[in-house]
Amino acid sequence: xxxxxxxxxxxxxxxxxxxxxxxxxxxxxxxxxxxxxxxxxxxxxxxxxxxxxxxxxxxxxxxxxxxxxxxxxxxxxxxxxxxxxxxxxxxxxxxxxxxxxxxxxxxxxxxxxxxxxxxxxxxxxxxxxxxxxxxxxxxxxxxxxxxxxxxxxxxxxxxxxxxxxxxxxxxxxxxxxxxxxxxxxxxxxxxxxxxxxxxx
Amino acid sequence: xxxxxxxxxxxxxxxxxxxxxxxxxxxxxxxxxxxxxxxxxxxxxxxxxxxxxxxxxxxxxxxxxxxxxxxxxxxxxxxxxxxxxxxxxxxxxxxxxxxxxxxxxxxxxxxxxxxxxxxxxxxxxxxxxxxxxxxxxxxxxxxxxxxxxxxxxxxxxxxxxxxxxxxxxxxxxxxxxxxxxxxxxxxxxxxxxxxxxxxx
DNA sequence: GTGAGACTAACGAACGTTAGTTAGGCTTGG
DNA sequence: CCAAGCCTAACTAACGTTCGTTAGTCTCAC
Numbered sequence: 001x002x003x004x005x006x007x008x009x010x011x012x013x014x015x016x017x018x019x020x021x022x023x024x025x026x027x028x029x030x031x032x033x034x035x036x037x038x039x040x041x042x043x044x045x046x047x048x049x050x051x052x053x054x055x056x057x058x059x060x061x062x063x064x065x066x067x068x069x070x071x072x073x074x075x076x077x078x079x080x081x082x083x084x085x086x087x088x089x090x091x092x093x094x095x096x097x098x099x100x101x102x103x104x105x106x107x108x109x110x111x112x113x114x115x116x117x118x119x120x121x122x123x124x125x126x127x128x129x130x131x132x133x134x135x136x137x138x139x140x141x142x143x144x145x146x147x148x149x150x151x152x153x154x155x156x157x158x159x160x161x162x163x164x165x166x167x168x169x170x171x172x173x174x175x176x177x178x179x180x181x182x183x184x185x186x187x188x189x190x191x192x193x194x195x196x197x198x199x200x
Numbered sequence: 201x202x203x204x205x206x207x208x209x210x211x212x213x214x215x216x217x218x219x220x221x222x223x224x225x226x227x228x229x230x231x232x233x234x235x236x237x238x239x240x241x242x243x244x245x246x247x248x249x250x251x252x253x254x255x256x257x258x259x260x261x262x263x264x265x266x267x268x269x270x271x272x273x274x275x276x277x278x279x280x281x282x283x284x285x286x287x288x289x290x291x292x293x294x295x296x297x298x299x300x301x302x303x304x305x306x307x308x309x310x311x312x313x314x315x316x317x318x319x320x321x322x323x324x325x326x327x328x329x330x331x332x333x334x335x336x337x338x339x340x341x342x343x344x345x346x347x348x349x350x351x352x353x354x355x356x357x358x359x360x361x362x363x364x365x366x367x368x369x370x371x372x373x374x375x376x377x378x379x380x381x382x383x384x385x386x387x388x389x390x391x392x393x394x395x396x397x398x399x400x
Numbered sequence: 401g402t403g404a405g406a407c408t409a410a411c412g413a414a415c416g417t418t419a420g421t422t423a424g425g426c427t428t429g430g
Numbered sequence: 431c432c433a434a435g436c437c438t439a440a441c442t443a444a445c446g447t448t449c450g451t452t453a454g455t456c457t458c459a460c
Contacts, residue, residue, distance in 0.1 A: 401460100402458105402459105402460090403458105403459100403460090404457105404458090404459090404460100405456105405457090405458095406455105406456085406457085407454105407455085407456080407457100408453105408454085408455080408456100409452100409453090409454090409455105410451100410452080410453080410454095411450105411451080411452075411453095412449105412450100412451090413448105413449085413450095413451105414447100414448085414449080414450105415446105415447080415448070415449085416445105416446100416447090416448105417444105417445075417446090417447105418443105418444085418445070418446100419442100419443080419444070419445075420441105420442095420443085420444100421440100421441080421442090421443105422439100422440085422441075422442105423438105423439090423440080423441095424437100424438095424439090424440105425436105425437085425438085425439105426435105426436085426437070426438100427434105427435090427436075427437090428432105428433105428434095428435095428436100429432105429433100429434095430431100430432095430433100430434105
């Protein structure tokens, strides 16, 4: 209503793109609309030609970043091949989507901190529900005896948690790897190992 | 220097205790000193009789909350008994320290987001370094072939990640459990299973 | 015992700054 | 020519912080 649609490919999107890393780094309250305007190269007041208020801009950023991230995972789940290859592909896409896109990862983490149940439900319904269901389906297919959804939940938790902790690991123990491709390999191998031995 | 020592058990600590859940819920920038003062039942100006500024208060909150949490884990590591029992004790303490103390968990998550390398190093040196080293030692003792530090890192990542995601799980899949004692049991069993089979 | 002086910790008021937001005018591409 | 989009200027509200003051408490010399 208050924002134009015709020029979405232009300034409106540039604003969201510029705001994303700022919100990811410092959070909603930590970023001023003047900061965002500076990053775009316009004045703060001009933002209001494109977004109703700061919150609307924030939600637009979430939609932009998360839809991009969900698409990445979902693409990886379309891969064909041996079960082993498909699982490795999925794990690697998950790791890549988290470690390789810190803006998305940090925004997600902040959303988990600041959001309420309503926001979570919208997030799941809009972007994360589908890839999660597909992950669950793949894991259930590969290990019919186990609980695919639960395994998917553990997998996501571990990957996300690891990427969140990664910056502290060097301080905790210098031998800890921050190479996320190693993480992906370890996780895939671990999952495959569990599947070959049915009862953990 | 700027704050008294003789009355630490009184107002100064009450301020930190009242500020902790606020900072945990809304972050440093999301909480005003007036909010904190209201929670304590004094005026904002009076806070400055006890803390030099808002940031000093924030660091005091971190010290208060994290030292409490680290002590919990370290106590659990002092348990004696069979290796199996000690590991279960440790995992359960880790889960309890995260799921059972959401203020600490959320503050930690925010610190991982907002802190820089210097802050991480101080955090590790002051509180988290010792329990992590003890965890590593226990895991290495129980599975001499494996990499104890790496396993500890995975363990912490998974537990923290799971507790962070827990609020979204019901929206993702109603079958997912948010009962953290189940999580503790699963993790302990999984670790024990891996140790009995040396090479995954 | 009591009053003077030092100290603590509370207060209301105000400081300067920055926040998000709005109004209105200038510029310019279609 | 006109509307879309930028600008300057301004607003109110809230921010962290400082100030001067005051009420209460403790310690002692007298």
